[in-house]
Amino acid sequence: KFLGVTARHKATVNGRAISVEPGETLLQAALRQDIDFPYVCRVGGCGTCKCKLIDGRVREMTETGYLLTEDEIADGYILACQSTPRTDVAIEVDLKSALAGNVVRGHIVGKTALTHDISRIDVQLEAALDYRAGQFAELSLSSLPGVLRTYSFATPPSADNKTSFFIRRVPGGQFSTRAVDGDIVGEAVQLRGPGGAFWLRPGSEPVIMVAGGSGLAPILAMLKDAKARGETRPVTLLFGAREERDLYALDELAVLERDWPAFTFVPVLSAVAEGDAWAGERGMVTDYIGKYCGAAGAAYLCGPPGMVDAASSRLRTQGLVDEAIFADRFV
Numbered sequence: 205k206f207l208g209v210t211a212r213h214k215a216t217v218n219g220r221a222i223s224v225e226p227g228e229t230l231l232q233a234a235l236r237q238d239i240d241f242p243y244v245c246r247v248g249g250c251g252t253c254k255c256k257l258i259d260g261r262v263r264e265m266t267e268t269g270y271l272l273t274e275d276e277i278a279d280g281y282i283l284a285c286q287s288t289p290r291t292d293v294a295i296e297v298d299l300k301s302a303l304a305g306n307v308v309r310g311h312i313v314g315k316t317a318l319t320h321d322i323s324r325i326d327v328q329l330e331a332a333l334d335y336r337a338g339q340f341a342e343l344s345l346s347s348l349p350g351v352l353r354t355y356s357f358a359t360p361p362s363a364d365n366k367t368s369f370f371i372r373r374v375p376g377g378q379f380s381t382r383a384v385d386g387d388i389v390g391e392a393v394q395l396r397g398p399g400g401a402f403w404l405r406p407g408s409e410p411v412i413m414v415a416g417g418s419g420l421a422p423i424l425a426m427l428k429d430a431k432a433r434g435e436t437r438p439v440t441l442l443f444g445a446r447e448e449r450d451l452y453a454l455d456e457l458a459v460l461e462r463d464w465p466a467f468t469f470v471p472v473l474s475a476v477a478e479g480d481a482w483a484g485e486r487g488m489v490t491d492y493i494g495k496y497c498g499a500a501g502a503a504y505l506c507g508p509p510g511m512v513d514a515a516s517s518r519l520r521t522q523g524l525v526d527e528a529i530f531a532d533r534f535v
């Protein structure tokens with residue numbers, strides 16, 4: 205048994221005492237004890253649950269380097285959803301930053317299969333939800349009360365309050381199975397958000413983007429938004445998928461390539477059989493960062509944690525600093 209991991213600890217959150225069960229994160233403990241702690245993703249992907257460690261020590265389950273600034277880390281900031289206490293701890297958090305206030309209702313007005321396991325759902329909102337392309341929201345379906353999942357907006361904000369999400373069927377996943385396989389057109393939905401700090405920063409230096417699976421959603425929203433704003437800087441998008449049948453949104457990406465001369469799309473397939481006719485890049489998408497990084501001054505990464513972490517370390521070896529690497533990861 206590791207010292208600290210199996211012990212129950214005490215924590216104080218803004219001075220209020222709570223207990224933390226063995227293996228429980230500070231976020232789980234706070235929510236269990238009815239503290240309205242800010243969070244969205246619960247997996248170390250959004251930064252919403254950041255809080256300041258005033259006293260004690262924690263074990264951190266993931267690297268926080270690209271969600272927190274160097275100054276924040278130096279000041280003792282941690283992610284509550286990724287921290288389990290090693291000792292009794294005291295933390296401070298800005299409880300006003302919770303997303304709870306921004307709730308908008310809507311209906312599902314369309315569903316399209318993008319691949320064998322990813323569907324696009326189109327939502328008509330009843331009111332405007334002010335978000336930036338690249339951010340995400342927490343969704344709930346009226347048929348699954350109490351089941352909350354976060355997904356990135358796949359389209360930029362629009363004047364008609366329509367938005368879309370790409371949802372991948374996760375084996376055994378209640379929400380995603382219902383969304384991908386169920387007859388959900390017409391069903392009521394509720395969105396809470398937006399969350400996250402993943403959006404395209406202004407600048408003139410070339411940009412590299414790396415997406416995996418349904419991680420294309422926020423990237424596509426960013427690209428469409430950027431093009432609509434007349435973006436001209438060079439952007440290279442590496443998209444990692446297993447096989448050709450896992451590629452999607454190719455028409456939309458082709459339109460972007462046609463209308464934005466400095467935009468380049470590079471699909472990379474990791475599971476094509478030898479002898480297959482696929483003429484594009486093969487292997488792990490992160491292995492192509494060196495080849496396509498060029499003079500990139502900023503990077504935007506969205507996909508599973510393993511991909512995002514591998515891409516971040518490749519980009520650092522290419523000379524990018526943490527402040528120039530923006531990431532959104534999900535499980």
Ligand code: FES
Binds near residue numbers: 249254283285286
């Ligand atoms: Fe902790 Fe998203 S809720 S990083």
